[in-house]
């Protein structure tokens with residue numbers, strides 16, 4: 001007898017989303033699918049590290065989707081207009097109908113899934129540091145340490161591991177998307193009359209000073225007329241000293257946005273790898289990697305949350321149908337190839353980041369860009385995206401890539 005049908009290691013975006021989708025298979029042991037080989041709803045155990053160095057800080061997850069989604073209860077805010085601003089203030093703004101851009105905070109998402117776990121007779125949440133996941137002849141053994149030092153040993157039919165990899169796999173190009181954000185509240189005595197446009201999120205504002213390598217931009221998500229998350233982001237080879245992010249944010253909020261006086265009521269900071277490394281998803285017959293460690297992060301943008309949803313739904317459907325519930329490819333091969341070309345062209349300095357992105361948003365409608373980033377565009381549309389970038393340096397990079405070997409990453 002196994003302790004669980006499914007063990008999920010890590011309760012971040014990927015682990016929680018998969019737990020949610022598997023629980024969605026039903027709250028009883030009744031068969032949820034009629035047909036030969038269909039499985040009953042699984043007994044699921046989700047294990048997350050205790051508060052401390054392994055547990056990530058609160059973060060925001062943004063994504064776009066059509067209409068109302070499954071997580072509407074925890075969507076903090078959504079925007080129907082999106083904009084990109086050029087270095088001289090050009091504004092490419094559009095309503096990418098039918099998509100809305102949405103923001104969820106990780107703590108709210110965790111509470112939302114935990115509430116489901118609490119009422120499910122089949123799901124359980126454990127706190128433990130997992131240090132071993134080993135496939136045996138009849139399943140997978142998960143071992144670790146619970147708070148207080150008690151050992152944890154769980155046997156499961158299937159295990160999904162979302163712990164971050166100790167090191168990124170070999171790659172031809174690895175850049176980092178590193179950023180810091182301030183949640184700002186404008187001061188009521190603000191002498192600069194500046195309110196945020198609450199219907200419009202600014203995805204990339206290139207009015208920031210550009211670094212020697214890579215690119216930088218501001219990101220503004222209005223949360224109310226006088227509140228917003230304002231971030232400074234770089235795509236480059238290495239992170240900055242802490243004070244440089246704050247200096248860049250001071251410059252962006254005062255010199256570029258002209259916000260006047262404000263209080264910072266919260267912050268967020270992160271580093272997301274942008275790499276053409278290959279991330280194995282199947283690491284055993286019954287042992288899989290999900291989330292960022294399973295390659296769900298889109299290399300060109302760092303967006304992960306939407307891919308994690310697609311993957312979790314597919315795993316749950318495969319589980320119900322009786323098939324091997326392996327995570328499917330999170331991004332199409334063609335999308336990954338295009339991203340690899342873009343990363344290499346940026347890294348070598350063959351294309352300037354600002355020209356690359358502003359050219360794209362100038363020529364390709366936002367609605368199509370969002371579909372492209374979701375891997376839902378046709379080959380013709382993808383070619384049009386390719387031709388909206390600086391063609392000669394990109395073609396040179398296309399020719400060069402197959403000759404390059406993936407080598408060990410510094411990160």
Ligand SMILES: Cc1cc2nc3c(=O)[nH]c(=O)nc-3n(C[C@H](O)[C@H](O)[C@H](O)COP(=O)(O)OP(=O)(O)OC[C@H]3O[C@@H](n4cnc5c(N)ncnc54)[C@H](O)[C@@H]3O)c2cc1C
Pocket residue numbers: 009010011012013014015047048049054055056059060061062063128129130131162163164268269270271272290291292293302303304305306
């Ligand atoms: C600040 C920030 C903002 C981001 N914003 C966005 C965004 O807006 N949109 C988007 O699409 N993507 C965003 N990303 C990228 C990506 O969505 C997130 O990094 C996301 O959290 C990745 O999900 P994950 O489940 O793979 O990893 P995580 O969410 O990091 O989850 C991994 C889990 O594993 C647990 N763990 C680690 N070690 C152990 C262990 N030994 N034992 C047990 N548990 C362990 C951790 O506690 C953690 O809960 C952001 C990333 C960061 C850092």
